[in-house]
Amino acid sequence: MSALEPDAVDALLLDEAPAEIASAAVFDAPALVPALLERTDDVRVFCDDFRDASAVPHDVLAEHPDELGGAAVAMARLPKSLGALDEMAVSSLGADDVMFLGGARDRHMNKSMNSVLERYFTAVNASLGRQKSRVLRAWGPVAEAESEWPKLRAYDEHGFTLAAHGATFGGTKIDAGTQFLLESLDVEGDEILDFGCGNGSLSLWLAARGKRVAAVDVSWAAIAGTQIGAAASDLDVATRWADGTASFPEHSFDAIVTNPPFHRGTAKDSDATLALFDDARRLLRPGGELWCVYNSHLPWRRELNARLGRTRVVAQNRQYTVAVSVAP
Template sequence: MDLRRFPDVEGPGLVAVDAADRLILDEAAAFTDGLTRDDVVVIDDAYGALTLGLLEAVDGDGTIRVHQDLLTGERALAANAERLAITGFSSVPFGPDAVRGARLVVLRLPRSLDRLAEVAQLIAAHAASDVVVVAGGRIKHMTPRMNDMLGQVFERVDVTHARQKSRVLLARGPRSDTARDLLLSQPHAERHDDPNLVIAAHGGVFAGTGIDIGTRLLVEHLGGADGAEVLDLGCGNGTVAAWFARAHPDARVIATDRSAAAVASALATAEANGVEVDVRRSDGAETITGGSLDLVLLNPPFHSDAAVSTGIAEHLFADAARVLRPGGELWCVWNSHLRYRGALERTVGPTRQIARNRKFTVTASTRR
């Protein structure tokens, strides 16, 4: 299947379909007899390989429900389906209706055990009693704890033979009452005395309920940043947005992330700290009017899937430059070995170092 990652970052080593996708589809084929598309759910399909493959395998009318955490993945699926003239699926938000009554759930295993737990609990609580979960991934990202976690909410968990460094887990017999009880604890929350914040997070969000060391360094030095219109770009669990909103109660703080789980987490973090933040699911700053902001705060990722890639950071730098007013500032924390200063100078404007430790650098770039 000839698929693209667009609008996600594309480049060498970044693929839209891999061996795990193909193995998942082959294993799922054993459970499609007698099903309609309404019986089938796909969760966290990367770029559409699972959804489009199942549409070919499942006969009959109806619509396959698809939830993808990343907005870019959702858009890539739509773009690939349009290019290949394939219909018969619907993108849905994460929640009980996404899996209600499902008899086959096909899942790309997340790397986060917390994300797998939240997804598995949702399926076990709300799918059909005869549901089969076909969950696969690359072996290097799988651990025995995934089997153990699935075993908490399903009666039976089987492991398939490996193929091309990929493997599939099969889960059956949902323990629905146990799953509902576990779901009540979502999202998790943790209080941090320094910087005196409660951080809430759903499964799979970067740093979870913690504060990663890069974000902590940025927050420690944000006393020199100011603005009435502020954006936390790629907000994750909402640490930076909540801190700034509390420190500057008169500021309008917006937070964006392409992850639905991150958006839900940032909203929960803002609520837990009694501050108002306008949180949006967005690919970068696409929902922000150009030249409208005084300040952008950013801790950019440097991985796309398993590959190290500066493409996402460069995309976010360009977004920051577009939405900042002349004289506005981008405050950014980044892994020092990536040497982003040149890119920041070219894309945004004059850049000065605010802080640096053994691993991270904080800079402020002024929009030309």
């Protein structure tokens, strides 16, 4: 489905919104934009996912969620992450009469979402369900509510500080899979690519050890968090908000490290990871290595052998596997 093709959640959000809107803020819901532009010429849109942002007209696209405050109506696809919802909610504040509308499939909603919205609004309720979808409605902004994003956490033992926006994978923690990879990581060469960098744990660990690191992620919150963490750590990491690795020249890297994504929002999606496996041969210099940590039940060793080259397992437990593939 195209990012601009409305589904049942989008349709319900549009029906819940007023027919006449003075101004609208849209979070992670690009399919709402064409219909909202028919109701008002004052629409601002923020999308964390580069693929969603690329589908939105440039003149309505915001570069930071903070730019969406002050609209009469804020509309969002409810994210899986409660931190992401928290940042959406606080970023939507500004107008005394603002209404926040967040939609999702019933199976992806929970009471904790209500609790998050209650930090910033005095009234929260839910719409009736339709086509297994529902909308949370919030209004009456809490006076003097302030954003706590981004958050920072120092890891003196590793030589860096992690930073996170609400949607940053891992928050300010070192993900368990990433920690397992770090325990085995022994990359050669100086030019390293961190694919799907998340909060930048791998990038900053490598940069603190003198490597020249490029970090790429499809998530704005990942890239922003990595940039803030690098600045707070006095480290250099070249970041790129992008869908995949096609924009990097061939044979750019001595090694690639990745704790790769296998979800897009609430849906399982391994396309980006498999695309990296396919592109790694182009990106790596001859003999370069791809270090990958993944859930042990996934068939990534077979895929790496087929798509890149000789692959060996260097560490494994019941939950995670660390594999190293060598480019021909």
